[in-house]
Amino acid sequence: MLSTISFFNILLPFLYIIVFSVYAFDFFSEKSKFTHSKRIFLFVTLIAHILYIIFRTVEFDHTPITSKFEIFSLLACSIAFSYFLLELLTDIRGTGTFILFFSVVFQVISSLFIEHNYQVPEVLRNRMLGIHVISALLGYSGFTISAVYGILFLILYKNLKTNKFGLIFNRLPSLEILEKLSFYSVLIGFILLSIAMIIGIIWLPSAFPNFRYSDPKLVGTFFVWFIYSLGIASKLIGKWYGRKVIIFSLSGFVLTMVSLILTSTLQNTFHSFY
Amino acid sequence: MDFVGITINHKTAPIEILELLHLSREEIIEFISHLKMNFKEGVILSTCNRTEIYSLMPNYNLDSNKIITSLLEFKKVENLNNEHFRKYFSCGAVKHLFSVAAGIDSLVIGDSQILGQVKEAYEISEDLNFSGSVIKRVFEAALKVGKRAIKETAIGEGAVTVSYAAVQVVEKIYSNLDKKSALIIGAGETGELAAVHLRDKGIGKISISNRTIERAEKLAEKVKGGIIPFPSLKEHLHNYDIIISATSAENLIIHYEDLAAAVKKRKGQPIVIMDIAIPRDVDPKVKEIDSVFYHDMESLKVIVDQNIQKRKNEIPKIESIIMEEMQNFFAWYNTLEIVPVIKSLRNFFDSIREDELEKIKHKVTPEDFNKIEDMTRRMIGRLLHNPTIKLRQLAEQGINPDDIANHSFLIKELFSLDNKTNGTEGNKKEKN
Numbered sequence: 001m002l003s004t005i006s007f008f009n010i011l012l013p014f015l016y017i018i019v020f021s022v023y024a025f026d027f028f029s030e031k032s033k034f035t036h037s038k039r040i041f042l043f044v045t046l047i048a049h050i051l052y053i054i055f056r057t058v059e060f061d062h063t064p065i066t067s068k069f070e071i072f073s074l075l076a077c078s079i080a081f082s083y084f085l086l087e088l089l090t091d092i093r094g095t096g097t098f099i100l101f102f103s104v105v106f107q108v109i110s111s112l113f114i115e116h117n118y119q120v121p122e123v124l125r126n127r128m129l130g131i132h133v134i135s136a137l138l139g140y141s142g143f144t145i146s147a148v149y150g151i152l153f154l155i156l157y158k159n160l161k162t163n164k165f166g167l168i169f170n171r172l173p174s175l176e177i178l179e180k181l182s183f184y185s186v187l188i189g190f191i192l193l194s195i196a197m198i199i200g201i202i203w204l205p206s207a208f209p210n211f212r213y214s215d216p217k218l219v220g221t222f223f224v225w226f227i228y229s230l231g232i233a234s235k236l237i238g239k240w241y242g243r244k245v246i247i248f249s250l251s252g253f254v255l256t257m258v259s260l261i262l263t264s265t266l267q268n269t270f271h272s273f274y
Numbered sequence: 275m276d277f278v279g280i281t282i283n284h285k286t287a288p289i290e291i292l293e294l295l296h297l298s299r300e301e302i303i304e305f306i307s308h309l310k311m312n313f314k315e316g317v318i319l320s321t322c323n324r325t326e327i328y329s330l331m332p333n334y335n336l337d338s339n340k341i342i343t344s345l346l347e348f349k350k351v352e353n354l355n356n357e358h359f360r361k362y363f364s365c366g367a368v369k370h371l372f373s374v375a376a377g378i379d380s381l382v383i384g385d386s387q388i389l390g391q392v393k394e395a396y397e398i399s400e401d402l403n404f405s406g407s408v409i410k411r412v413f414e415a416a417l418k419v420g421k422r423a424i425k426e427t428a429i430g431e432g433a434v435t436v437s438y439a440a441v442q443v444v445e446k447i448y449s450n451l452d453k454k455s456a457l458i459i460g461a462g463e464t465g466e467l468a469a470v471h472l473r474d475k476g477i478g479k480i481s482i483s484n485r486t487i488e489r490a491e492k493l494a495e496k497v498k499g500g501i502i503p504f505p506s507l508k509e510h511l512h513n514y515d516i517i518i519s520a521t522s523a524e525n526l527i528i529h530y531e532d533l534a535a536a537v538k539k540r541k542g543q544p545i546v547i548m549d550i551a552i553p554r555d556v557d558p559k560v561k562e563i564d565s566v567f568y569h570d571m572e573s574l575k576v577i578v579d580q581n582i583q584k585r586k587n588e589i590p591k592i593e594s595i596i597m598e599e600m601q602n603f604f605a606w607y608n609t610l611e612i613v614p615v616i617k618s619l620r621n622f623f624d625s626i627r628e629d630e631l632e633k634i635k636h637k638v639t640p641e642d643f644n645k646i647e648d649m650t651r652r653m654i655g656r657l658l659h660n661p662t663i664k665l666r667q668l669a670e671q672g673i674n675p676d677d678i679a680n681h682s683f684l685i686k687e688l689f690s691l692d693n694k695t696n697g698t699e700g701n702k703k704e705k706n
Contacts, residue, residue, distance in 0.1 A: 156446070160446060163572075163573035165577050165580060175544075176447065177449045241543050242542065
């Protein structure tokens with residue numbers, strides 16, 4: 001099993017690079033040779049990645065969330081998986097290059113530095129923690145994808161305002177679609193982050209004796225959740241449109257990143273395992 | 275090959291002359307009955323940008339001036355310079371027809387209407403029994419070229435008119451036009467084109483506003499839209515997601531303040547303004563408003579120029595398709611010469627076989643006779659297999675028609691087949 005895991009660990013970055021290259025080629029080339037087949041490349045890569053995660057879980061007897069590099073691999077998979085679902089549901093195929101770039105980066109770093117970890121604290125073997133972390137990661141993937149669509153929206157918006165009709169104008173879907181994709185990604189991310197938070201609030205106090213609600217990571221996550229809930233409410237109830245919603249979403253993403261970086265560097269948290 | 279094509283088109287003559295020689299469907303029908311007196315087959319294609327006549331000349335007489343004279347007489351046009359006409363013969367005529375059908379000879383490269391017009395022209399000839407097997411095959415091949423050009427290249431892609439470019443930009447802002455509303459200001463040709471494009475794209479609601487209410491009503495009826503009275507235009511701006519203005523007004527119709535007020539009423543919902551009028555109808559300052567997308571002739575022309583260039587880049591691909599289809603056509607055409615020769619060669623061998631069988635018919639038992647008959651049939655088949663295949667290959671792949679003629683001649687001479695040729699298609703071709 002260990003040799004299979006090692007094999008997949010080497011294979012996955014290459015698969016992601018191939019998928020990314022195919023999507024990039026399709027975006028930048030006028031010939032559109034891979035418009036239909038590129039999804040198959042992504043599907044195969046995702047299957048390989050899911051198998052890799054299952055093998056690791058079985059072999060090391062814990063969900064692969066026990067180190068930064070295991071988390072990176074999960075993040076790569078969840079971003080690619082979220083994008084795959086979005087592409088299947090909307091049939092919009094021209095934006096994969098910008099999203100899958102993140103999967104490539106996370107998986108390459110993960111594969112380079114990941115270690116085979118048999119010895120981990122008992123709490124990290126808990127299945128509830130696994131669900132908590134995976135749903136949080138999927139939530140953050142949603143926010144990342146939303147931010148990418150937000151940036152693409154702003155680029156196309158600027159192109160349209162300044163009468164630039166080049167590659168971006170020809171290849172990207174309409175502003176309205178980019179706005180919708182960004183909003184749906186935020187919505188899905190928000191729901192998954194909410195699930196992660198609910199599990200955390202219910203389960204963490206019993207698992208960690210030093211649990212406290214004033215923990216910086218909890219406060220930071222709640223702050224991010226609150227900002228996104230405001231944005232979603234403004235869109236749904238306040239009927240916000242276009243650039244205003246996108247800028248709000250991007251601000252949310254920046255806050256998420258700042259919050260994650262700050263809380264990860266703070267030492268006085270029970271919520272740090274690595 | 276005695277196929278001839280004459281053309282007068284946008285490249286060879288000014289529009290006034292093209293208009294003089296344009297033939298309506300009824301005129302084409304009448305003109306064909308005139309041509310039938312001197313020509314056996316032909317097709318007449320007449321559009322806004324070209325009038326062309328294709329014909330098979332009798333007795334290999336390639337003097338096409340007779341066709342031009344007939345056309346000028348029919349249209350009662352005098353003193354027209356012959357230089358306005360281009361004449362094509364044989365391969366050249368086929369190639370020109372294929373280029374026309376593929377849209378690369380059109381005024382707007384990749385024009386999507388021309389293929390239908392070529393098809394219609396051929397159908398008129400067919401209905402009037404003015405097309406034979408060669409014309410039929412040439413035009414079938416031309417239609418195939420046109421279809422392949424559309425399917426295999428990007429010759430018809432992208433907007434090449436300002437009105438269509440405006441719609442293309444609108445589609446980059448809104449995803450579902452069926453849920454959007456559009457206001458067309460100006461019911462002239464450009465406004466009409468934009469309205470028709472939007473209707474074809476399935477716009478949810480469309481309204482027309484024009485100084486002359488009758489013209490607005492006419493266009494509204496055409497696109498199944500409503501009417502906004504021109505004097506109260508500004509009060510309705512906020513109700514529309516798309517505003518296309520194409521009037522001939524000397525001054526601005528929509529000012530910055532008008533649109534700022536409309537945007538306020540729309541609570542930030544985006545509004546697209548396409549100002550395709552010269553001089554402008556809308557104050558260009560409106561583009562400073564956050565949720566307003568303003569485009570004028572200048573910016574839309576950028577898209578049109580880009581798309582025209584892209585279409586031009588497709589021409590080499592189309593030319594390869596034309597070459598392929600020309601090879602296929604001439605492969606078929608060349609077999610017209612060789613098929614009767616093969617047939618008479620086989621008849622000649624069969625007659626010898628039958629003669630010899632007749633001589634021994636009463637000298638052998640019926641069972642033996644059957645065996646000999648089978649054996650000789652197989653023998654003749656095997657003897658003629660290779661020559662038949664080689665002759666067909668020569669006809670299908672032969673670039674030089676002289677090669678085919680020389681081989682045919684040699685076989686006819688060797689076996690004295692001159693009086694035995696009985697291929698109907700060959701005779702038909704000779705007559706043509």
